[in-house]
Amino acid sequence: MESRAKALGHPLHPILIVFPLGLLAASVLFDGAYLVSDTREFTIVSFWAIVGGLLGGIVAAVPGWIDWFAIPAGTRARRVGLVHGLGNVGVLLLFALSWLLRRNEPGYVPDTLALLVSGAGFLLAGLTGWLGGELVDRLGVGVDEHANLNAPNSLSGRPASDTQSVVGSVRKW
Numbered sequence: 001m002e003s004r005a006k007a008l009g010h011p012l013h014p015i016l017i018v019f020p021l022g023l024l025a026a027s028v029l030f031d032g033a034y035l036v037s038d039t040r041e042f043t044i045v046s047f048w049a050i051v052g053g054l055l056g057g058i059v060a061a062v063p064g065w066i067d068w069f070a071i072p073a074g075t076r077a078r079r080v081g082l083v084h085g086l087g088n089v090g091v092l093l094l095f096a097l098s099w100l101l102r103r104n105e106p107g108y109v110p111d112t113l114a115l116l117v118s119g120a121g122f123l124l125a126g127l128t129g130w131l132g133g134e135l136v137d138r139l140g141v142g143v144d145e146h147a148n149l150n151a152p153n154s155l156s157g158r159p160a161s162d163t164q165s166v167v168g169s170v171r172k173w
């Protein structure tokens with residue numbers, strides 16, 4: 001099922017989710033680095049990584065919802081997409097709470113509750129990320145109709161099924 005929100009021929013959502021996924025996961029790693037080293041700089045990096053992750057998540061959610069609304073009702077993809085989308089809203093809320101809990105602390109040092117809430121967000125993101133993979137790799141959401149190993153370039157304006165101009169010609173890209 002082809003994505004509705006694309007840039008340069010490719011779905012926007014998988015492009016954008018690297019920011020929230022990477023930054024929020026990095027914040028948990030920096031929290032861990034602080035715990036083992038007691039170095040305050042790590043808590044500051046973690047604090048701002050959460051800010052970037054939350055902003056990136058809000059931006060990435062927009063094409064996610066656009067693609068979800070285009071999934072036909074009554075399908076498994078629609079249900080999985082809903083759990084994935086709402087689960088990721090939950091991920092963002094958990095990290096927002098963790099951020100609120102540390103924002104007034106000297107050096108943004110997280111207390112035990114802030115660490116636990118971030119940890120819960122990290123685990124939930126693992127589950128929702130798996131569901132995202134299920135959506136794309138198993139259910140074909142965001143994949144062009146008739147995608148195949150000889151499909152023409154996404155920028156060519158031709159459908160993926162139009163292999164005539166690729167197979168046996170000099171056009172390689």
Ligand code: HEM
Nearest residue numbers: 011013014057061064065067068085088132133135136142
């Ligand atoms: C921070 C928020 C989010 C993250 C980190 C995230 C993560 C992901 C990941 C990892 C994939 C698989 C991408 C791939 O394998 O190429 C995916 C796909 C998908 N996600 Fe999300 N997601 C987020 C929010 C949302 C929301 C709010 C929705 C709305 C329902 C949504 C709907 C979808 C859909 C429909 C797909 C299938 C691929 C596509 O349409 O581009 N996602 N997401």
